[in-house]
Amino acid sequence: MDFKQYWSARQKKVEAALNKALPSSSTKPSTIHKAMRYSLFAGGKRLRPIITLAAAEVINGKYDNALAAACAVECIHTYSLIHDDLPCMDNDDLRRGKPTSHKVFGEGMAVLAGDALLTIAFEIVAATRPTARYNAADYVKEVAYAGGSLGLIAGQVADLEGEGKKTTPAQLRYIHERKTAALITSSIRLGAMSSNATEKQLASLTEFGQNLGLAFQVIDDILDITQTSEQLGKSAGKDLKAQKSTYPSVLGLKKAEAEAARLTARASAALKPFGKNAEPLELIADFLLNRKN
Amino acid sequence: MDFKQYWSARQKKVEAALNKALPSSSTKPSTIHKAMRYSLFAGGKRLRPIITLAAAEVINGKYDNALAAACAVECIHTYSLIHDDLPCMDNDDLRRGKPTSHKVFGEGMAVLAGDALLTIAFEIVAATRPTARYNAADYVKEVAYAGGSLGLIAGQVADLEGEGKKTTPAQLRYIHERKTAALITSSIRLGAMSSNATEKQLASLTEFGQNLGLAFQVIDDILDITQTSEQLGKSAGKDLKAQKSTYPSVLGLKKAEAEAARLTARASAALKPFGKNAEPLELIADFLLNRKN
Numbered sequence A, B: 001m002d003f004k005q006y007w008s009a010r011q012k013k014v015e016a017a018l019n020k021a022l023p024s025s026s027t028k029p030s031t032i033h034k035a036m037r038y039s040l041f042a043g044g045k046r047l048r049p050i051i052t053l054a055a056a057e058v059i060n061g062k063y064d065n066a067l068a069a070a071c072a073v074e075c076i077h078t079y080s081l082i083h084d085d086l087p088c089m090d091n092d093d094l095r096r097g098k099p100t101s102h103k104v105f106g107e108g109m110a111v112l113a114g115d116a117l118l119t120i121a122f123e124i125v126a127a128t129r130p131t132a133r134y135n136a137a138d139y140v141k142e143v144a145y146a147g148g149s150l151g152l153i154a155g156q157v158a159d160l161e162g163e164g165k166k167t168t169p170a171q172l173r174y175i176h177e178r179k180t181a182a183l184i185t186s187s188i189r190l191g192a193m194s195s196n197a198t199e200k201q202l203a204s205l206t207e208f209g210q211n212l213g214l215a216f217q218v219i220d221d222i223l224d225i226t227q228t229s230e231q232l233g234k235s236a237g238k239d240l241k242a243q244k245s246t247y248p249s250v251l252g253l254k255k256a257e258a259e260a261a262r263l264t265a266r267a268s269a270a271l272k273p274f275g276k277n278a279e280p281l282e283l284i285a286d287f288l289l290n291r292k293n
Helices: A003-021 A030-040 A047-060 A064-084 A101-105 A107-126 A136-147 A152-162 A169-194 A199-226 A247-251 A253-270 A272-289 B003-021 B030-040 B047-060 B064-084 B101-105 B107-126 B136-147 B152-162 B169-194 B199-226 B247-251 B253-270 B272-289
Strands: none
Touching: A003 A047, A003 A064, A003 A272, A030 A064, A030 A101, A030 A107, A030 B152, A047 A064, A047 A169, A047 A199, A047 A272, A064 A107, A064 A136, A064 A152, A064 A169, A064 B107, A101 A107, A107 A136, A107 B064, A107 B107, A107 B136, A107 B152, A136 A152, A136 A169, A136 B107, A136 B136, A152 A169, A152 B030, A152 B107, A169 A199, A169 A247, A199 A247, A199 A253, A199 A272, A247 A253, A253 A272, B003 B047, B003 B064, B003 B272, B030 B064, B030 B101, B030 B107, B047 B064, B047 B169, B047 B199, B047 B272, B064 B107, B064 B136, B064 B152, B064 B169, B101 B107, B107 B136, B136 B152, B136 B169, B152 B169, B169 B199, B169 B247, B199 B247, B199 B253, B199 B272, B247 B253, B253 B272
């Protein structure tokens, strides 16, 4: 399997589906649709939607019915970045080398663009075709859980409240599990659900997602201090500067690397029941866990 | 029918259902759940949820299956107030005589509390029991449309962009239809859908809702300049001070009053097909349109 080709083929499908799902830039009122599209098409890797498609493929070899959910999780991810970048949150001026939404459209419009992407995510995911085991109510509940006050938002809150304070390893894990791993896990679960996964299959993929999601964030933390800005393609040492607690800062670099390896091994083990069918997810996991930027 | 008793009985049901639907104040992370509850239980009249219940009753005399949708529209309404009050939007310090969310919890937390209420609205509405004609996908789509970039958010955007500029009657209608009437209309539609309304019944109630929603806002505009702060129980003349375009400021008071009467008559006419069954909605419309605060 050619991984690059696998990725870029699905990336194109996601781009096209997102483009179709969002109102055009000229739809009135055009400012909000321009703002939604500005952040949604800012050159993201489409990691979450692609793992949604890959999870669907692991179950039944197809990903057509996972496209809506794939778009929905990308909308949730993008909304969370827009709100996260606001002056009252992380106060970031740049995202992927481009000015952040509030820098371009103003703070009020950035709040609304995030709100609108969050709202449309539910409309999009609800259009997923029901399977024998799951329906719109299940898909919506999954997105609401991942994005809600016990998931993504819980992570943001704990992050916001922890700034400048000493963080224990347990608190850090709490933040990362919610801020990063929850949506990655649901991205995988939604793909599997749209392919009518059995309860057992869903449990295995959930286990895979939780470990992959956490490992992804630990590695992100590690790269922030071990790589140069040039290698990362974004400012290195950002966490240190913002006095954010990270795995290396709380556990030390050695222990953080060991933790990443442990989580990676657990993620990999969870794919065992799928045998050769799990190849796409395995390659994605390899790619994420061995990346240098 | 004793209207006061009718209202207060349903209000109690809505309070109880909202209380059950929201995580408790002590659920971790507690700050976000305290913030969600602070605004949701700030003494609102529960207008939107009660018209959801009333619309359900008009169709089949019952409102049990409309309770989830009723809670969802109140969560949407409350989220929109929290974000609307932010310094980067209307910058209001007080709401119903109490400090606004960002004044109590800080701006970052207020953004997140709004996000969390918006998110949970979809989880709640998706739990509505499907009827022969409608299912979770329909309910979610309805909420997403009312709250999204073509509904509520479109109204906010046009409002934000219109500040300090001269507004035409058509632009003002555009704003009010989206900022106020869209969610009121969907509140009614959701109640009707949860009671398995026919297409024709839904069309009549949609017509009712659009006219009621618009009339409600025109009257709000009129009261802002004709009543004292004491009569209103909130600062009178707020729109004038904020240089907001309103029906009286754009059309003049006389024409605004005529427009309110015209819309009211149209709303009333749309209820004709329901005969005596429409009594609750008629009384609610009377109450809203003849109110003095």
